[in-house]
Amino acid sequence: MARKLPRKDVVIVGLGWTGSIMAYELADAGLDLIAIERGPWRNTATDYPPGYAADELRYRIRHELFLSPSQTTFTFRHKMSEAALPIRSWGAFMPPNGVGGGGVHWNAETWRFLPSDFVLKTHLTERYGVNFLPEDMTIQDWGVTYDELEPHYDKFEYLCGTSGQAGNIKGTIMDGGNPFEGPRARAYPNPPQDQPFGHALFGKAARDLGYKPFPQPSGNMSRPYQNPLGVRLGPCTYCGFCEWFGCGNYSKASPQTTVLPALVRKPNFTARDNSEVTRINVDSSGKRATGVTFVDAAGDEWEQPADLVVLSAYTIFNVQLLLLSGIGKAYDPAANTGVIGRNFTHQTTSDVVSFFDPAKFVFNPFIASGAIGMCIDEFNGDNFDHGPHGFVGGGYMGHVQTNGRPIETTPVPPGTPLWGAAWKKAVKENYQSAIKPGTGVHGSMYSYRDVYVDLDPAYKDRFNRPLVRITMDFHDNEIKQNKFLTDKFAEIFQAMGAKQVHKEYRKAPYDITKYQTTHLCGGAIMGSDPTTSALNRFLQSWDVPNLFVLGASAFPQNAGYNPTGTVAALAYWTADAIRSKYLKNPGQLINA
Amino acid sequence: MQDFSSVERGRYLATAADCGSCHTIPGSDHPLSGGRPIETPFGVLVAPNITPDRETGIGAWSDDEFDAAVRKGVRRDGKRLYPAMPFPYFARMTQEDVKDIRAYLSTIEPVHNPVAVNQLPFPLNQRMAMTVWDTLYFTPGEFREQPDKSKQWNRGAYLVEGPGHCGACHTPKTALGGDMPDKRLQGYTLQGWAAPDITSGQGPLADWSADDLAQYLKTGHNRFAAAAGLMGEVVELSTSKVSDDDAKAMATYLKGQSGPKPAADSAAESHVMAAGGAIYQDLCSACHKSDGSGVPNLIPDLAHAATVSTGDPTTVLRVILQGAQSVATDQEPTGPAMPAFGWQLNDAQVAAVATYVRNHWGKAPPVSEDEAKKERAQLDARTN
Numbered sequence: 001m002a003r004k005l006p007r008k009d010v011v012i013v014g015l016g017w018t019g020s021i022m023a024y025e026l027a028d029a030g031l032d033l034i035a036i037e038r039g040p041w042r043n044t045a046t047d048y049p050p051g052y053a054a055d056e057l058r059y060r061i062r063h064e065l066f067l068s069p070s071q072t073t074f075t076f077r078h079k080m081s082e083a084a085l086p087i088r089s090w091g092a093f094m095p096p097n098g099v100g101g102g103g104v105h106w107n108a109e110t111w112r113f114l115p116s117d118f119v120l121k122t123h124l125t126e127r128y129g130v131n132f133l134p135e136d137m138t139i140q141d142w143g144v145t146y147d148e149l150e151p152h153y154d155k156f157e158y159l160c161g162t163s164g165q166a167g168n169i170k171g172t173i174m175d176g177g178n179p180f181e182g183p184r185a186r187a188y189p190n191p192p193q194d195q196p197f198g199h200a201l202f203g204k205a206a207r208d209l210g211y212k213p214f215p216q217p218s219g220n221m222s223r224p225y226q227n228p229l230g231v232r233l234g235p236c237t238y239c240g241f242c243e244w245f246g247c248g249n250y251s252k253a254s255p256q257t258t259v260l261p262a263l264v265r266k267p268n269f270t271a272r273d274n275s276e277v278t279r280i281n282v283d284s285s286g287k288r289a290t291g292v293t294f295v296d297a298a299g300d301e302w303e304q305p306a307d308l309v310v311l312s313a314y315t316i317f318n319v320q321l322l323l324l325s326g327i328g329k330a331y332d333p334a335a336n337t338g339v340i341g342r343n344f345t346h347q348t349t350s351d352v353v354s355f356f357d358p359a360k361f362v363f364n365p366f367i368a369s370g371a372i373g374m375c376i377d378e379f380n381g382d383n384f385d386h387g388p389h390g391f392v393g394g395g396y397m398g399h400v401q402t403n404g405r406p407i408e409t410t411p412v413p414p415g416t417p418l419w420g421a422a423w424k425k426a427v428k429e430n431y432q433s434a435i436k437p438g439t440g441v442h443g444s445m446y447s448y449r450d451v452y453v454d455l456d457p458a459y460k461d462r463f464n465r466p467l468v469r470i471t472m473d474f475h476d477n478e479i480k481q482n483k484f485l486t487d488k489f490a491e492i493f494q495a496m497g498a499k500q501v502h503k504e505y506r507k508a509p510y511d512i513t514k515y516q517t518t519h520l521c522g523g524a525i526m527g528s529d530p531t532t533s534a535l536n537r538f539l540q541s542w543d544v545p546n547l548f549v550l551g552a553s554a555f556p557q558n559a560g561y562n563p564t565g566t567v568a569a570l571a572y573w574t575a576d577a578i579r580s581k582y583l584k585n586p587g588q589l590i591n592a
Numbered sequence: 593m594q595d596f597s598s599v600e601r602g603r604y605l606a607t608a609a610d611c612g613s614c615h616t617i618p619g620s621d622h623p624l625s626g627g628r629p630i631e632t633p634f635g636v637l638v639a640p641n642i643t644p645d646r647e648t649g650i651g652a653w654s655d656d657e658f659d660a661a662v663r664k665g666v667r668r669d670g671k672r673l674y675p676a677m678p679f680p681y682f683a684r685m686t687q688e689d690v691k692d693i694r695a696y697l698s699t700i701e702p703v704h705n706p707v708a709v710n711q712l713p714f715p716l717n718q719r720m721a722m723t724v725w726d727t728l729y730f731t732p733g734e735f736r737e738q739p740d741k742s743k744q745w746n747r748g749a750y751l752v753e754g755p756g757h758c759g760a761c762h763t764p765k766t767a768l769g770g771d772m773p774d775k776r777l778q779g780y781t782l783q784g785w786a787a788p789d790i791t792s793g794q795g796p797l798a799d800w801s802a803d804d805l806a807q808y809l810k811t812g813h814n815r816f817a818a819a820a821g822l823m824g825e826v827v828e829l830s831t832s833k834v835s836d837d838d839a840k841a842m843a844t845y846l847k848g849q850s851g852p853k854p855a856a857d858s859a860a861e862s863h864v865m866a867a868g869g870a871i872y873q874d875l876c877s878a879c880h881k882s883d884g885s886g887v888p889n890l891i892p893d894l895a896h897a898a899t900v901s902t903g904d905p906t907t908v909l910r911v912i913l914q915g916a917q918s919v920a921t922d923q924e925p926t927g928p929a930m931p932a933f934g935w936q937l938n939d940a941q942v943a944a945v946a947t948y949v950r951n952h953w954g955k956a957p958p959v960s961e962d963e964a965k966k967e968r969a970q971l972d973a974r975t976n
Contacts, residue, residue: 049931224890233890239878249879249891250926265920
């Protein structure tokens with residue numbers, strides 16, 4: 001039997017980027033709140049200090065900062081006809097764990113989505129006709145527009161001290177930036193990071209080919225920065241231990257380096273770490289959340305009553321808690337009814353590995369940061385005419401190699417033996433002169449009727465709750481998109497003077513063992529119609545109005561960018577709606 | 593009858609005097625109810641309960657009895673206080689100010705908390721001995737303004753020499769624990785930290801402007817240094833809460849204090865410097881930068897951080913071995929921390945890198961392996 005704790009105004013489930021942002025905004029509004037986080041508290045100097053932050057084996061290979069599959073995992077299958085099996089070692093994506101969430105180990109690639117991405121269904125239908133889209137594609141408009149989110153993107157970029165070159169300030173196209181981006185109110189708070197030799201060379205080759213390359217917007221600091229909350233970050237040292245790692249010297253924007261120091265000073269904020277929320281409680285009407293139930297590290301169960309519940313866990317865990325709590329109708333792909341679990345998506349990435357003459361090219365790949373790189377956006381979203389190509393969607397592409405870490409960065413030309421003296425010789429010859437961008441083609445994944453999550457009928461977690469079951473495969477649209485983008489990407493490396501260019505297309509079936517990105521999206525999506533979305537345009541549950549669900553679970557489909565900028569902008573958008581609308585008149589904000 | 597402005601002045605002065613630091617157990621929900629052990633060179637004293645509880649606090653005391661304790665070191669029962677209570681400094685306060693502090697203390701929550709104050713060994717537990725001590729080291733008498741100095745300087749002098757009791761930590765002590773009057777504010781080591789020379793002549797603060805000092809007192813950080821350890825606590829509980837004018841006044845007064853040139857230049861051996869420099873570039877340069885200059889208000893500048901270049905290496909060794917959490921304040925909430933390296937570096941390596949950071953940018957004496965070893969042993973024995 002759960003013991004009951006004193007009531008709070010707000011309970012926040014998960015203390016990553018969105019939980020931290022929301023906690024700060026609502027604490028600032030004077031509410032008494034508690035955040036409950038499944039994983040441990042994490043601090044820079046005690047959890048990933050420079051003395052061992054750069055331990056590739058510990059963090060990259062053994063996944064120290066991530067959720068352990070022994071805590072919980074997912075089951076996976078490609079098709080509805082198959083039986084799903086549990087994932088026992090993370091592969092395609094890396095579920096975060098602990099205070100700071102994915103914001104601790106992200107690359108800090110801080111993108112905005114395109115204006116057309118938010119009205120995708122309308123835009124594509126108007127431009128190409130409704131028959132251009134695959135029949136089973138379930139893309140939707142978001143219910144919020146780029147212009148509405150712009151001030152909130154801005155707020156996050158200034159929180160993070162994002163380093164970048166604006167491409168469009170209030171409609172004026174800026175040289176050196178991304179000319180395709182939506183208009184922004186002002187420049188980035190910091191100039192772009194310096195680009196290493198290879199990245200700069202890619203930019204030059206892209207420009208020579210007629211593209212408009214620009215430095216990737218980066219939450220790695222190009223110079224010291226103090227954000228509007230008074231929190232300071234130091235300049236990036238380009239150490240190349242960023243993605244999968246915590247930053248040891250306060251140079252990467254994370255909740256720890258931007259929000260939490262200010263948040264923990266608020267007397268009306270409390271946090272519980274190592275405590276896992278197992279259920280959102282609702283009253284007998286089913287239309288009002290009364291708080292949450294959680295289990296602490298000792299295994300004791302507690303009830304935390306609250307007037308407002310904010311769900312801000314990782315995508316798939318948001319969906320899981322909704323399903324386990326019976327909030328919203330579960331999605332049924334056969335009947336095409338229900339909303340919780342639908343429009344689940346990931347990303348469509350691929351890579352091109354290029355080999356250059358070692359006598360002429362020394363790239364020093366270990367000089368890097370998580371969001372270093374030169375990119376082009378000509379083939380993202382609907383920035384080009386898809387008419388002749390027979391697919392929709394796209395992505396940015398760039399030389400965004402973030403490291404030369406010795407265990408994983410061993411590119412060798414195709415045909416090299418996989419081990420032994422010949423392999424070692426090839427690694428040595430090519431280490432300084434090969435380019436392996438990682439996820440150089442960062443393509444969108446649109447939503448489909450048969451790609452979704454639900455509760456697994458067979459497998460249970462340590463609390464005897466059903467695991468989440470992922471049903472996912474690539475569809476032809478994404479495979480075509482990736483082929484087109486990868487070929488375009490390879491041309492740029494050819495133009496740089498590579499002697500050999502190896503294209504690694506993304507192909508079906510979806511491979512759950514091979515890392516792509518951690519950008520799982522959807523499952524509790526926002527929209528304008530309660531029959532096809534779980535949340536309204538303010539990320540408020542249609543069914544339980546005192547529940548808001550933050551994070552990429554709200555994306556109706558994924559765009560060709562890293563999602564964190566949009567995830568955070570939506571958190572600020574929601575916080576603003578709660579502060580300016582909901583608190584004055586608690587209830588459903590949209591009449592649908 | 594309570595006068596609100598008197599209570600408010602008293603609250604401010606109690607903060608400036610940092611009463612809470614000793615009289616509150618850190619993290620306790622019962623401020624000023626005593627019980628915090630105070631480490632002295634002679635043993636541990638425990639700070640008494642100064643809430644208005646009549647039985648275990650000071651609720652039954654008269655204002656005169658309170659004044660006698662604070663400014664004369666005489667307890668209500670006539671016995672002498674140990675100078676862990678900095679009454680030799682508080683003696684400089686005006687009677688009015690002490691009365692206001694008393695007025696404020698009368699308004700806080702009374703807490704019933706009996707405290708066994710004296711845990712010193714014989715013969716130090718004999719308070720009679722304090723009479724002799726007072727004769728040697730205690731000069732009664734309120735602060736007198738110096739008419740040839742500015743109003744700001746005089747205000748700073750009052751705060752530094754009176755309620756702020758800066759010399760309690762920063763002035764060298766005699767074997768009996770009394771201030772050495774000719775070495776005021778020139779640095780002392782206590783409770784496992786070296787409180788550096790804070791005079792402004794030629795010591796480690798020579799390059800600090802009054803604004804740098806004021807910013808440090810107010811925020812715990814400036815372009816050179818970050819407050820941690822005991823000074824972090826002082827900033828958190830006291831100096832960050834004084835007014836901007838008072839912080840500037842203290843800084844102005846301190847900048848006017850001349851001090852000696854540090855010990856003669858003492859170059860370290862080249863092989864130690866080579867080893868220390870290699871360790872520095874490997875482990876330290878990511879934050880402090882290759883040239884030691886750090887990042888203003890975030891990472892200390894090793895050429896100008898007083899605790900690095902002060903004569904006594906205790907703090908620099910402690911911070912390398914154990915790490916340090918800098919203070920977070922409203923104006924500088926970041927609170928960056930230095931990680932511990934004691935698990936990673938042996939005594940010779942600790943000594944080498946300490947020698948490097950002291951000798952490469954400043955001219956502080958080298959640190960021996962033996963000193964590093966002793967500091968490590970002392971830290972292992974510490975409970976805080």
